Amino acid sequence: MNLPNITLADFLPMLPAIIMVVAASVLLLSEVFLSATASRGYQAVLTVVAAAASGAVAVGLMFEPPQEVFLGFGVLDPFSSFLTLVVSVGLALAALSAVGFLRRRGAERGEFYALMLFASAGMSLLAMSSEFITIFVNIEVLSIATYALTAYLRRGTRPSEAGFKYFILGAFSSAVLLYGTALLYGATGTTKLNDMAGPLQQALATSPALVYVGAVLIAAGFAFKVAAVPFHMWTPDVYEGAPTPVTALMSAGVKAAAFASLVRVFVTVGKGMDPKLPLMLFATLALLTMVAGNLMAIPQRNVKRMLAYSSIAHAGYLLLGVAALFVAAPGEHFRLLSASSLSGGTPLDVARSDALRGILYYLLAYTFSATGAFAMVSALERREDEEKGTAWDLERFAGLAQRRPGWAFAMAAFMLSLGGIPPTVGFMSKLLIFQAAIDVGLVGLTVVAVLSSAAGAYYYLRVVVYMFMHPIPEGAQPLERNWGTEAALVIATVAVVLLGILPGHVTDWLAQAGTLFGQ
Amino acid sequence: MVPITYYLLLAAALFCMGMFGVLVRTNALVVFMCVELMLNAVNLTFLAFARMHGNGLGHVSAFFVIAVAAAEAAIGLAIVIAVFRSRGTVNVDDIRTMKH
Numbered sequence: 001m002n003l004p005n006i007t008l009a010d011f012l013p014m015l016p017a018i019i020m021v022v023a024a025s026v027l028l029l030s031e032v033f034l035s036a037t038a039s040r041g042y043q044a045v046l047t048v049v050a051a052a053a054s055g056a057v058a059v060g061l062m063f064e065p066p067q068e069v070f071l072g073f074g075v076l077d078p079f080s081s082f083l084t085l086v087v088s089v090g091l092a093l094a095a096l097s098a099v100g101f102l103r104r105r106g107a108e109r110g111e112f113y114a115l116m117l118f119a120s121a122g123m124s125l126l127a128m129s130s131e132f133i134t135i136f137v138n139i140e141v142l143s144i145a146t147y148a149l150t151a152y153l154r155r156g157t158r159p160s161e162a163g164f165k166y167f168i169l170g171a172f173s174s175a176v177l178l179y180g181t182a183l184l185y186g187a188t189g190t191t192k193l194n195d196m197a198g199p200l201q202q203a204l205a206t207s208p209a210l211v212y213v214g215a216v217l218i219a220a221g222f223a224f225k226v227a228a229v230p231f232h233m234w235t236p237d238v239y240e241g242a243p244t245p246v247t248a249l250m251s252a253g254v255k256a257a258a259f260a261s262l263v264r265v266f267v268t269v270g271k272g273m274d275p276k277l278p279l280m281l282f283a284t285l286a287l288l289t290m291v292a293g294n295l296m297a298i299p300q301r302n303v304k305r306m307l308a309y310s311s312i313a314h315a316g317y318l319l320l321g322v323a324a325l326f327v328a329a330p331g332e333h334f335r336l337l338s339a340s341s342l343s344g345g346t347p348l349d350v351a352r353s354d355a356l357r358g359i360l361y362y363l364l365a366y367t368f369s370a371t372g373a374f375a376m377v378s379a380l381e382r383r384e385d386e387e388k389g390t391a392w393d394l395e396r397f398a399g400l401a402q403r404r405p406g407w408a409f410a411m412a413a414f415m416l417s418l419g420g421i422p423p424t425v426g427f428m429s430k431l432l433i434f435q436a437a438i439d440v441g442l443v444g445l446t447v448v449a450v451l452s453s454a455a456g457a458y459y460y461l462r463v464v465v466y467m468f469m470h471p472i473p474e475g476a477q478p479l480e481r482n483w484g485t486e487a488a489l490v491i492a493t494v495a496v497v498l499l500g501i502l503p504g505h506v507t508d509w510l511a512q513a514g515t516l517f518g519q
Numbered sequence: 520m521v522p523i524t525y526y527l528l529l530a531a532a533l534f535c536m537g538m539f540g541v542l543v544r545t546n547a548l549v550v551f552m553c554v555e556l557m558l559n560a561v562n563l564t565f566l567a568f569a570r571m572h573g574n575g576l577g578h579v580s581a582f583f584v585i586a587v588a589a590a591e592a593a594i595g596l597a598i599v600i601a602v603f604r605s606r607g608t609v610n611v612d613d614i615r616t617m618k619h
Contacts, residue, residue: 136583140587151601154604161602161614164602167598168547171551171595172554172557175537175557179560182565182580185568186564186567189568189576236617
């Protein structure tokens, strides 16, 4: 029996995930030695330090050439490293906003941060996975940790309900995805994405039904994970019922990792297939998700629930970017929106790499804006109102500009960014995706995207109106300040504004993040 | 010898039964068992294909699925218990405090 040759060099690409797992283990073990009343302030700090270290390592890895690691079970490319960076950012901001949230509930425990770290390690590894079983295991690593986090405040009725719904639909979608991979394994005889191209061609000739059914099931499984319409039913309830910092981690990290894996799988599986099929699939999902997400968000007075529907809408814009990857020829409006010269490669290659870059930039932008907004929501909610369901009402935001001008400014920045209004990062990222979509000729779909995002501006700006133009409600409780929340707000606001006004350097640097292994 | 197709059809039937069960049953524990049924249908598919291709990948996959399903069961049952403690019921139809 010959043992596989795994060297230390194979572990280096996983260093960000290893850092997270080690930090999580330290937190879990240290909890054993603490009394119930001991100070636990260090736990969030340790989590943030681990996230920062992982993010720094990921930035370093981004300059490595694309390569296979672990015998082809994973790949290291700038795409996966950038995604690890996004996950680290989301983790750090979510952990910072958890400090005050948990302290107000007397629920500060090492397990909470450890589960967040385990989930983030799963997300980072999922972005690297290039083999179906590895993908499945990593999806489950991140999902199981998130199920537990959702039901973490188990005494309330809402968290347990949200945890239950998330668990059932998450397990259901994992099973659907897994059945799809089983069928693809049957058609090709391999589960490694990098070995699949050849056998897939043969299988398409001999048993196309197996491949197509498998691909559709995998797409449906991922559609559940990224909350695309019509697979979105769980999202509003789970996002509303989960503890707010967990919602922040879910909306940022889980979604980003699922999108990364979706792109990696379908760029491989889509090869050799008639490109119209994945294009139709993702274009339809994008259309439904954008329109329905925005329409359902409009009547919401509950800000947390509104942000949940808004995250569905944002998945729609991202799916537009994914659809742009599968267009077979550049459209006639190529370079309509940008005059920059071609930097090597055919127009189609350039357009595809632009679309990948747009997706990544959008994920980073959404992570900053959404985690910031959820941090704000968690700072304003009070535990006593939770069971009544009024903890997240728009009234909470009334007159915030007079009570805490800094908070109101930060929230306004996040809302403008989510609505795609300049000068914020949300505008730049939408522009990149829409530009890539127009370059490949998806003009109609892009027009729908622009219109629906204009409709979205209504419910984002309503929050701003409440903050700046409504009087302070009578009997308003004093607002507690907390260093964690304020740090999260400052970091997110600075990033949202800075990335929005100096995108030139960042997008140049990002240009190489659009490199996918084997492309 | 029984042809591979029969195993695949059986697995597909089991998978559909599980899917149907998740969508229509109201007892949380039955819903949970239906999810397990879906995963086991996937295992059967993997094993049938492993036999057909004559490589071990399908067997390895099935073991991973079993391990992950066990981890999922641990969390899932814990959540069901939390639901039961906070409401005194595990009926899916009663678990809807949050409204649109």
